[in-house]
Amino acid sequence: MSDKFSPTLRLGDLNDFIAPSQACVISLKGSKKPLDKKPDRPQVVLTPKQQLEPVKISLKDCLACSGCITSAETVMLEKxxxxxxxxxxxxxxxxxxxxxxxxxxxxxxxxxxxxxxxxxxxxxxxxxxxxxxxxxxxxSRDLVLIEACNEFVNRFKQASSDDGENAQSPLPVLSSACPGWICYAEKTLGSFVLPYVSSVKSxxxxxxxxxxxxxxxxxxxxxxxxxxxxxxxxxxxxxxxxxxxxxxxxxxxxxxxxxxxxxxxxxxxxxxxxxxxxxxxxxxxxxxxxxxxxxxxxxxxxxxxxxxxxxxxxxxxxxxxGVAGSSGGYAETIFRHAAKALFGHTIEGPLEFKTLRNSDFRELTLELEGKTVLKFATCYGFQNLQNIVRKLKTRKCDYQYVEIMACPAGCLNGGGQIKPKTGQTPKELINSLEATYMNDTALSTDPFQNPIAKRLSDEWLHEPGSHEAKKYLHTQYHAVVKSVTAQLNNW
Ligand code: SF4
Ligand code: SF4
Known part of the structure; x- marks a missing residue:
């Protein structure tokens, strides 16, 4: 690997691999036995010190997460x-x-x-x-949260008024701030999932x-x-x-x-x-x-x-x-806004998340007059992400919004963060990061009250969903042909 990379990236003995994130999705599934036969697609071999046997990871797996990048992408990374x-x-x-x-x-x-x-x-x-x-x-996160609130309310209203059975529902809205997830969606899931992804920039x-x-x-x-x-x-x-x-x-x-x-x-x-x-x-x-x-x-x-x-x-x-939520607070902010904007219901105090399979998969619901009117989820890590994808494929996803992050435990656990100190476990590090992060945003605020966002709106964007907001704060996604070569060339 080029010596133009910082020491963090420079792993000279690895040709098709840069660095593992702190919590590998493959290792979460447990280490696998080495394959007997020659693999039919590029393989990456990780040998973390603590593990007894190598963990085999396909390039396809790596595209979903933080940390591993293939050699073809190093050209961009050099820059x-x-x-x-x-x-x-x-x-x-x-x-x-x-x-x-x-x-x-x-x-x-x-x-x-x-x-x-x-x-x-x-x-x-x-x-x-x-x-x-x-x-x-x-x-800028407050700016995009305002835009994302507006997008969600519009799509919710559109879904409520759609009566064409064959039309694809505009719900759920899937968050778009995590490029690990977007990369996976474009390269592996393609056109069936991309229409659900929020077009709001990160x-x-x-x-x-x-x-x-x-x-x-x-x-x-x-x-x-x-x-x-x-x-x-x-x-x-x-x-x-x-x-x-x-x-x-x-x-x-x-x-x-x-x-x-x-x-x-x-x-x-x-x-x-x-x-x-x-x-x-x-x-x-x-x-x-x-x-x-x-x-x-x-x-x-x-x-x-x-x-x-x-x-x-x-x-x-x-x-x-800033907002609470170490991965951007998307679900929480949009949930509060939607409750007010769609149902006239103001939510005071902290939200009650229900933990599902694990702490990286949580649910938020709003019940009014005995009926569930809002159902959101936060879904971090590859395993949970695949669960949502399965639900989407089988049309059993009843969430209206899902905050998706590729890294287990979310952005505080990104592959570019400072590694644990000697003697410190990844879990202990995450706990300290969470506590410190909350300290950082001790003043938890409503993005709509942010004076900078207001100023940018007055001077530049005018209002959520405006022509200017669409031009500058929204983007688009592209389904990628699932050949390895195409995958390497398109990012
Ligand atoms: S990038 Fe993903 S697949 Fe590759 S080592 Fe990291 S977590 Fe595992
Ligand atoms: S750090 Fe956050 S944005 Fe980056 S890959 Fe992980 S979850 Fe996605």
């Missing part, structure tokens, strides 16, 4: 490496970093500090490298769209940050620091919990104009740790800089805020 990021800085590009809350939690647990401290220290560190601004994808792509299609659009002079601060005081609102910057000069990097996000950013659907992309590069949380080590930084000792408020969920008092 996403730390070297590319550092090179953009050296070339004097206007580099913007958008940080995911899951990555903050992972770094916070690793250094035993709070996610807010992580955010402020990373801002110090990244700006010392020349980064112009550090934003927060919790903010928070990563939405913040890319906000930065590249909106914030950088105004023409004029470029201002220094000092001038911007003064201007912001004069005009009474935060002035866009990238006013007048040519789009080609903007290099937008996201920090994400999985490698799959790199593949998402590289999709043709997110290319616009003269080969511009909404997200130019994705670094995993682990790669940020590599960068800190590369630069010899004592992270805990770094000063804490003020946060860039333009696209960051932070209150005047300096508290981070």
């Amino acid at each position: 996403q490496s730390l070297d590319e990021f550092l090179s953009a800085l050296t070339k004097g590009k206007d580099v913007i970093v958008s940080l995911s809350p899951q990555s903050r939690a992972s770094i916070a647990v690793h250094y035993d500090i709070s996610p807010l401290q992580v955010f402020k220290k990373l801002t110090t560190f990244l700006k010392s490298l020349g980064v112009k601004a550090v934003f927060d994808t919790s903010c 928070p990563q792509q939405a913040i890319g769209a906000a930065i590249k299609h909106h914030l950088c659009q105004a023409l004029g002079l470029r201002y220094s940050l000092e001038t911007l601060v003064i201007l912001s005081y004069i005009v009474g609102y935060i002035v866009d620091p990238f006013i007048g910057t040519r789009l080609e000069e903007i290099y937008h990097v996201t920090v994400m919990p999985c490698y799959d996000k790199k593949l998402e950013a590289a999709r043709d659907d997110f290319v616009f104009g003269d080969n511009l992309t909404e997200v130019d590069s994705v670094l995993t949380t682990g790669e940020i740790l590599d960068l800190l080590k590369l630069k010899g930084v004592d992270f805990k000792d770094l000063e804490e800089s003020p946060l860039d408020r333009l696209l960051t969920n932070v209150t005047e008092e300096g508290h981070l805020y």
Whole structure:
């Protein structure tokens, strides 16, 4: 593998494989006996230290999850490496970093500090490298949640009014924020499942769209940050620091919990104009740790800089805020909204999830006057995902919305997160991440009340479901022919 990859990715002795996620779906099924006969499709062999016998995984399996990427995809990943990021800085590009809350939690647990401290220290560190601004994808997540609420209500109404028996029902809506799941749906499930998938972009792509299609659009002079601060005081609102910057000069990097996000950013659907992309590069949380080590930084000792408020969920008092739910809170947010918008029912307090087969498969129902009017599920990990797919195939899926994530335990367990410390089990790490994540978003808020989302709506999108919202916050999916060659070429 190319030495352009960060140490996390560089597994020289493996040709068709990059790195296992922390909880392999195959290992969840139990280790398999080695095959006697020669396999008829590419195989990947994992030999985790704890396991006595190798676990055999087909390429088809790996396409569904976080962590493994085939060699044909490394071309795209090379563009996403730390070297590319550092090179953009050296070339004097206007580099913007958008940080995911899951990555903050992972770094916070690793250094035993709070996610807010992580955010402020990373801002110090990244700006010392020349980064112009550090934003927060919790903010774009609120934007897409609003759009997803609107989409769900419309599809629910459409389903209620559809009387054609042969028409495909617009329900359930399947969430679309996880590229591991989308990759699997496109390559393995194809056209039967794609119409159910929400067309709303992920928070990563939405913040890319906000930065590249909106914030950088105004023409004029470029201002220094000092001038911007003064201007912001004069005009009474935060002035866009990238006013007048040519789009080609903007290099937008996201920090994400999985490698799959790199593949998402590289999709043709997110290319616009003269080969511009909404997200130019994705670094995993682990790669940020590599960068800190590369630069010899004592992270805990770094000063804490003020946060860039333009696209960051932070209150005047300096508290981070966002929805509850470490994988985006899609089911919960849409459930609350739908209860109110469709049935006039306001849900106060925490929702009661019913655990089904395991803690990664949970259900939410709303009963009114003895009738179940809403039935949602959260479904994480490959096994649970296949259960939903089976229900869909046999037309026995009575959920109206399913939040699907490819990684067991969701995004906190992404393959790009910092690995457990010596002596720490993956389970213990997940528990700490969950606790820390909740700490991060101690101020659990309604996306519809987010002042940044409101501002972006006023200035740019106008309202959920508008022409602009459809143009900038929605995407499409493509069923892929199920040959291995086609699979490798299309991502
Ligand atoms: S990517 Fe999926 S199949 Fe491959 S090792 Fe990870 S969990 Fe297992
Ligand atoms: S569940 Fe989250 S971390 Fe895992 S592949 Fe999907 S988006 Fe990435």
